[in-house]
Structure formats: C-alpha cells, structure tokens
Amino acid sequence: MHPLLEKKGFILDVDGVIGRGEKPIPPAVEAVNRLISMGKKVVFVSNNSTRSRKIYMQRFKEFGVEVTEDQMFLTTYVTATYIKQNYGKSKVFTTGEPGLVEELKLAGHEIVDYDEAEILVVGSNRQISFEILTKALRMCLDRDKIYVATNPDKIFPSEDGPVPGTGMIIGALYWMTDRMPDCICGKPGKVIMQQALDHLQLKADEVVVVGDQIDVDVLAGKNIGAPTLLVLSGVTTKQNLSRMIEKFKVKPDYVLDDLSQLFSA
C-alpha cells in the first residue's frame, strides 16, 4: 500500500490532476472516488478566479466526482471568505467576473463602485476594460484602501494557447503604482491552504497536498508544512521534471504518473 494512503486528508488540485480543461482523467477520477469511499477526507483547491463553486460543481458532475460545494476551495470563494474573516462584511470593488461577484455577494459583501469601496478585489476578467483598470488604478493609488487579489498566476495555458491570468492585472497595477496586493489568496499562498485545513479539521502533517505544478501546488504544500505529491498528468512531465525542480528549487515528497498510481504502486 502506498504510504500516503495512511493520511487522513487529501487536498487536491483540479486542473492537471483529475481533468484537463473540460475533459476528465478517468483513472484519476476513479481514484478520488475510491479515496472518498475509503473514508478519506477530500477537498479541492483551485486558483480558478472566474467561477463560483455553483458554476464549478457542473464540471465535477460531468467528471463524475462525488463532492459537494463545501469541499471546493476556488479562489473566488476563498477570497470572499478571507475578506469576511479579516475585515467583516465589506464594500468591495472588483475587477473580476460574475463568478467572483457571486461569491463576494454570498459572503455578504456589497459590490459598489470604486469611489465607495473599502476593498479592491483583483481577479481575472475576460471582459477587462480600460474603465475597470482605471478604477483599480485609482484605488491602488489610495493607500487607505485594502487591496486583495484572488491568485498570482501570470499566464494561463488555455486550450487555444496562453492567455493572461490574474497576474496580468497585478503586474499592471504594480508597474503603475509600485503597489502589490496586501494579500494574494490563491496558491502557493497560505490563505487557500489554511481554509482547506480548517474545513478538514486536520493538521498539516495529517494531509497530503496533490497537484501538477511544482511552483504552485507543491510550493503551497511546503508553505503549510504538509507532505506533497506531484502528479505528472498536467503541466509537469517526465521530460521536464528535473528541470522544473531545478528551476523552482522545490522538491515534491512523492511523484506519481497520475493519481490512480496511489493504488497500483
């Protein structure tokens, strides 16, 4: 039996672990369901900053994974929760998409225009505009405003080719104002991971953090002191593995071809 099967909890990345874009990875999906049936506590952590849990549930259903919304930690939800925990229900202006707006409202925040907002929430937006960027710029220039970002990803590898991630907006604002977010909630940061641990009611050494990216998932696991499993079913491959480890100076505790190998290795 694989030693990681002794762990009580599994904190799993989504893209590159149980699916690739909209397509599932069937053996990995089967492995997740097997973990659940064994009584393991499972949560998913994703840097997705454009979808609400409600929207994302549809993908999980199509994949055939049996989870509920409260097992899903998307940065839309995580950011809304972070703000509520640290600043209470707030007046926020966001650069983000309807999925982020939905989670902010569900957490009790009020969506307002930039000049009334206490908190700037930066998330990716495929409808980004000069007007939205101008408003974000003006909030950044006001050092009394709190500035929170969903996730740091600079480039997202879409099926069509590379597209800008939330990091594009963070970078643009940094270039113009010399200001970085007061908090970036997504991986490899601790906020998303701590929310996952709190939900599991487990300590870091009782879980394993699973993902396909060394600088995102493995680093996120290291940052909370949890054991890490890198799967080679996404961004990292057998071919680039040693180069990636060298580049990011981070080494996963375990490496498997995909999640199903937990049961065959």
Add this chain to the structure above:
Amino acid sequence: MHPLLEKKGFILDVDGVIGRGEKPIPPAVEAVNRLISMGKKVVFVSNNSTRSRKIYMQRFKEFGVEVTEDQMFLTTYVTATYIKQNYGKSKVFTTGEPGLVEELKLAGHEIVDYDEAEILVVGSNRQISFEILTKALRMCLDRDKIYVATNPDKIFPSEDGPVPGTGMIIGALYWMTDRMPDCICGKPGKVIMQQALDHLQLKADEVVVVGDQIDVDVLAGKNIGAPTLLVLSGVTTKQNLSRMIEKFKVKPDYVLDDLSQLFSA
C-alpha cells in the same frame, strides 16, 4: 534678452507648455508665434500615443498656434517612422487606437493580426480588451518578434483623474513575460528627439528643449545633450520644483514660470 533666444531651434512639449488638456495657455501660445515670426525653427514633441498628426492639428488650430503637420512629432508618427527607418515597411500588430493605426498605415506599414505580424507595436488604447492583451502576450512570448512601444508613461493625469498610460500595457507584458520593448520611442528616449533634430537640421547645442516635466522633457533634452528649459505651467510647480529635482536627480538649465517669460525676463 533671454540667452535662450540666441538658439536657432526650439523643441517644445505640448501639454503643460502651450496648453492644459484642451485649453490653451494664451501667453505661451503668443510666445510660440513670436518665436516663429523671429525666424526660429520650432517643432513640437509629444508622448501622445493615441492621436495622429492630422487629428492633433485641430487642437493646434484651436490654440491659435501656426504650425504644419511636419512640425509635430507625436509618438504615433515617431513610432511609425522609427519602424520604417529600421525595419522597412512592415507587417505590424498594434494594441493602439485609430490615431496610431493611421500613422502606421501612412508610413506604409500593413496592419495585420498578431499571428501574421513581424512587429508588435504597443500604444495606449481606451478600448483595450482581454483579446488585444492576449495577442500582445503571445507576440511577446515569441522572441523572434520585434516589440516596439510608443511611450513609457505609466499614468496619465486626465482632467477627470489619473488614467493608465501606455506604460500599463508595457508593465503587464513585462510582468507576464519578463520582456521589455526593444525600443520605446517617446520621451525621455532619444528616438523622438533625434527625429526632431533631423527635421530641424540642427545640432543639439543649437536648440533648447522645453517642457513641464523633469523626468520626461528635461531628461529627454539631457539625453541628447541639449540645453533644457523647464516651465512651471504644468506638472512641475514652484512648490514641488526642488522635490522633483531631488527625486529625479536631473536639473534643468533654465526655469521659467511659463514660456512667455522668455520675452519678459
């Protein structure tokens, strides 16, 4: 007589020197016309990256300044000329506005989509979109593509408040790809200044560079070795002058309240 009146050529900034936004500064306009009637050679250099010379001429007419299009060095025109001089008539993709497109076409370049383009031309665009930024990103990731930007300005002080300048796009691309433009044509760079000197057929010590910003205009003058005149009719004021000099470590050769003081001082 002011010693600068011995110079043969005047390289003048526009905003903050002869006008503020769409409003002229009448004594400065009168001074420009007096210089012209004295037989001085006058050109205007502006980091404006959204207007063609044709569009900009309208503003000069409204101001009451008697110049022709060939005396106007806007970064739209300057960038189009720079590309023609260095790479010949080229296939370009631009993030910019119709004013930039107009000058690129007038210089003989072909406007194409990003996957056919040889050169990426970054200029500000109040209609900037995720799609345009995605295309610019993909060109930047291809190190075989040439990357030229109109001007480096990060924030533009519009009448309504600060808005992003061309620098926002440069910063976003740099954050995502670690790549800066191969050339930034506007002030304080040399390209725009050299084109102005070439047109005047004068050497740097035969002209004076006039502007309202130390880090833009005065630095541009210093960069070509020309004497510089700072006017306090724009961004720099009596109140912030010494702080600005300290901040940018650049000192203008002369300082006047406004351009008309050339004749009264």
